[in-house]
Amino acid sequence: MRRLVAQTTVHASDLIAPLFVREGIDAPVPINSLPGVVQHTRDSLRAEVSQLAGLGVGAVMLFGVPATKDATGSGAFDPDGIAQLALSDLRAEVGDDMVIMADLCVDEYTDHGHCGILDGPAGHPSTSVDNDATLEVYGRIAVAQADAGAHVVAPSGMMDGQVGAIRAALDAAGHTGTAILAYSAKYASGLYGPFRDAVDCQIVGGGDRKAYQQDWSNAREALVEVQADIDQGADMVMVKPALAYLDIVSAVRAATNLPLAAYHVSGEYSMIKAAAANGWIDHDVVALEHLTAIKRAGADVILTYLARWFAETIGPASR
């Protein structure tokens, strides 16, 4: 009877698996703080994505980890950059059977670790980002990712005007069919720690992202950010992280009829893994509880490192 009257169901096809591909490695490298997740080689990534497609997972979100970094994050738009090479591998592997998304940011590619290029004179950069100079770089990344085969580009850098700049750059390059999933309401969270290990990112001087990511004290601000992205052409919007921000998920759900994503981020995943490894909680129960709660709050799709576990252990649907 509980199943009969259940009001929320999680489907494998609702899930987007974040995946990492690293340049210059011969075998997958485990990520210590993200148990069960690895930095892939191009070959192991291809195998993983074909298995995820076979399991019915809805989409993948690709992050590149380059061998070298520089001030402008040029590896992010190099046609031979690791993410672009991997995107074309994936399109060749799964074609249009699965949605291929590319995270669009420079923090994995910059030597200073910020999500934008820094302002200040050459050789003496400050530690604040130059918003508008970064938009130009984001446009180049979007075109490189679409050229390589991404169905969806997903700007995660929280620069003002990024969705409009990316839409214009894509359209000008003829990529009118490439969609934009905007990381619209992204908070300056402590829960991204394991992710930064996954992409080898340290912010210079122990800095933070508070100048461009949102303050966790603010809820209404999220609606302003979401509306700005919609006005600029976002096809889907996102709230990130998920569990501590379910009020935001719910408010954004009420404010838009666009598809809404929530990102169950690295720290949320690793907390489950660590507590379960200690025998303090039941992994499968808590993992399903988290994902169901995120959908109950109003998300249509969930980015989660649990995607493979869900499809293998729970199946195509939770009920």
Ligand code: PBG
């Ligand atoms: C930035 C980016 C981050 C994550 C996704 N994209 C890190 C950050 O903003 O510091 C975090 C994802 C996670 O923690 O799982 N490009």
